[in-house]
Amino acid sequence: MPDVLAWGVAIVLSAAASAVCVVVFVRRSAPLPGAVSRLICAAAVLIGAVLGHIVLGLWPNWPLAGALDRLFAIALPAAIPLQIFVGAKTMSAAKRFVWQLLFALALAWTLLYGSVYLQGKLIKPIAILASSATLFVTTDALLSRLWARTQQATIPLAVAMSIFTAGMLVLMAGYIKGGVAAFPWSAALAGTTIGAWLTKKHLNLAAVLSIGIVVLFAILFIGRFFGALTTGWAVLVAAAPLLCWVAEIPALRAWAPWRRECLRLALVIAALLIILIAGKQRFDRKMGPLLGQHDNSEANCAHC
Amino acid sequence: MHTAAQVLIRSLTVATLVCVGHQCASAADEYAYDPVHSSVSFKARHQNISWIHGRFNAVDGKFILDRQDPTKSSFQLTIKVDSVDTANAARDEHLRQPDYFDTKQFPTIEFKSTSVKPIEGGYEVTGDFTMHGTTKKITFPMIGGKEATFMNCKHVGFSTELKLKRSDYNFDKNAIGPIGDEAIILIDCEGVRK
Numbered sequence: 001m002p003d004v005l006a007w008g009v010a011i012v013l014s015a016a017a018s019a020v021c022v023v024v025f026v027r028r029s030a031p032l033p034g035a036v037s038r039l040i041c042a043a044a045v046l047i048g049a050v051l052g053h054i055v056l057g058l059w060p061n062w063p064l065a066g067a068l069d070r071l072f073a074i075a076l077p078a079a080i081p082l083q084i085f086v087g088a089k090t091m092s093a094a095k096r097f098v099w100q101l102l103f104a105l106a107l108a109w110t111l112l113y114g115s116v117y118l119q120g121k122l123i124k125p126i127a128i129l130a131s132s133a134t135l136f137v138t139t140d141a142l143l144s145r146l147w148a149r150t151q152q153a154t155i156p157l158a159v160a161m162s163i164f165t166a167g168m169l170v171l172m173a174g175y176i177k178g179g180v181a182a183f184p185w186s187a188a189l190a191g192t193t194i195g196a197w198l199t200k201k202h203l204n205l206a207a208v209l210s211i212g213i214v215v216l217f218a219i220l221f222i223g224r225f226f227g228a229l230t231t232g233w234a235v236l237v238a239a240a241p242l243l244c245w246v247a248e249i250p251a252l253r254a255w256a257p258w259r260r261e262c263l264r265l266a267l268v269i270a271a272l273l274i275i276l277i278a279g280k281q282r283f284d285r286k287m288g289p290l291l292g293q294h295d296n297s298e299a300n301c302a303h304c
Numbered sequence: 305m306h307t308a309a310q311v312l313i314r315s316l317t318v319a320t321l322v323c324v325g326h327q328c329a330s331a332a333d334e335y336a337y338d339p340v341h342s343s344v345s346f347k348a349r350h351q352n353i354s355w356i357h358g359r360f361n362a363v364d365g366k367f368i369l370d371r372q373d374p375t376k377s378s379f380q381l382t383i384k385v386d387s388v389d390t391a392n393a394a395r396d397e398h399l400r401q402p403d404y405f406d407t408k409q410f411p412t413i414e415f416k417s418t419s420v421k422p423i424e425g426g427y428e429v430t431g432d433f434t435m436h437g438t439t440k441k442i443t444f445p446m447i448g449g450k451e452a453t454f455m456n457c458k459h460v461g462f463s464t465e466l467k468l469k470r471s472d473y474n475f476d477k478n479a480i481g482p483i484g485d486e487a488i489i490l491i492d493c494e495g496v497r498k
């Protein structure tokens with residue numbers, strides 16, 4: 001049976017560990033060089049996520065069997081240094097786009113390796129790789145651009161919340177392990193972001209954002225192609241952080257910065273809540289009878 | 305001369321019949337799996353209080369029976385895991401996901417025999433059983449082998465029961481609990497040949 005208590009403990013410990021890492025690693029108040037900032041962010045996220053994995057007992061199988069195994073053993077270890085690399089200020093938008101496109105294609109292929117999707121006619125895998133890579137680089141480009149404009153903590157926080165929502169949807173669609181795998185990463189990303197914001201550390205959270213986008217896409221991709229998550233829900237959750245752009249419309253530029261950040265968060269939270277509620281209703285409808293949730297009214301009781 | 309020719313013809317005819325008869329007696333017969341008259345079903349414990357039953361609806365295979373030398377017989381079966389059917393669509397969808405069968409990653413369950421030996425009532429079959437990306441050697445009795453002719457086709461039937469543990473085949477350990485680790489698989493199959 002799903003251990004909801006373990007999930008809660010993993011989330012709290014991951015977030016706390018990442019926040020503590022930020023406080024411990026960054027001892028000065030002056031801005032840090034970009035590369036150091038990105039390394040510290042990545043380390044804080046990684047430490048928090050690994051702690052969450054330890055609590056949940058979530059490790060890749062050996063030999064690697066499923067998509068989740070390949071994600072944690074191959075894709076994420078490759079993604080983290082790459083996201084640190086592409087986050088450099090000296091990296092032009094065009095170069096970043098190319099790197100992220102190549103990475104997205106490699107990520108999708110790795111996750112689909114050995115599955116039915118890479119068998120048969122070539123048109124099917126090409127369509128899957130192309131469409132998922134396009135969605136990934138578009139979202140990454142838009143969110144990175146927004147980060148470059150605003151440098152606000154609400155943007156990586158929005159991605160962290162989307163990862164949690166993605167995990168819940170994948171879980172409620174029937175793939176429990178795939179959904180739970182999102183929780184430590186969501187918590188670690190949020191913990192790093194909140195730790196940096198609360199302690200006023202001059203941390204460039206670009207790496208947090210980039211790693212978050214990779215994890216978000218990976219969880220949604222696995223949920224869509226190996227679980228029972230529909231394409232519509234996957235696209236909605238992937239696009240939810242883009243609501244942060246609403247606060248950039250000219251009419252709202254006159255608002256105080258704190259009001260605009262509150263608006264960003266409120267829009268993303270509202271969208272994700274609507275998605276979660278709809279997902280829960282679908283779960284109750286489909287899986288309720290399997291979990292023993294029967295309608296016990298007299299009209300339905302044959303022996304009353 | 306007429307008599308000598310007759311003797312020669314008779315001899316040749318008898319010799320030919322003996323040769324043909326000998327080949328018929330020793331030739332192995334290949335039977336294709338008959339999905340209409342066969343079933344592959346399973347049951348597993350639910351909460352340790354009852355059994356959940358299910359079946360696989362898309363199965364294919366063949367067996368080669370050599371009645372002269374049964375050790376040369378072979379059995380082969382391929383099950384499309386996506387065809388799992390437990391009479392509940394939501395549960396079937398759940399079983400197809402990576403917590404259980406992971407049908408997108410491991411679309412088939414396969415068995416290929418490596419040795420066959422005759423036993424009372426049928427054959428003892430040993431072979432490679434591959435499920436969820438893991439292959440293990442298993443041995444089980446295939447009881448049956450009686451042949452019947454129907455509509456110009458020869459049918460032969462076998463039955464067997466296997467006990468397998470999901471944990472032996474790399475299934476997610478967290479998904480073992482509400483549904484028991486051990487599953488009993490019942491195979492009743494007919495093969496057909498013209």
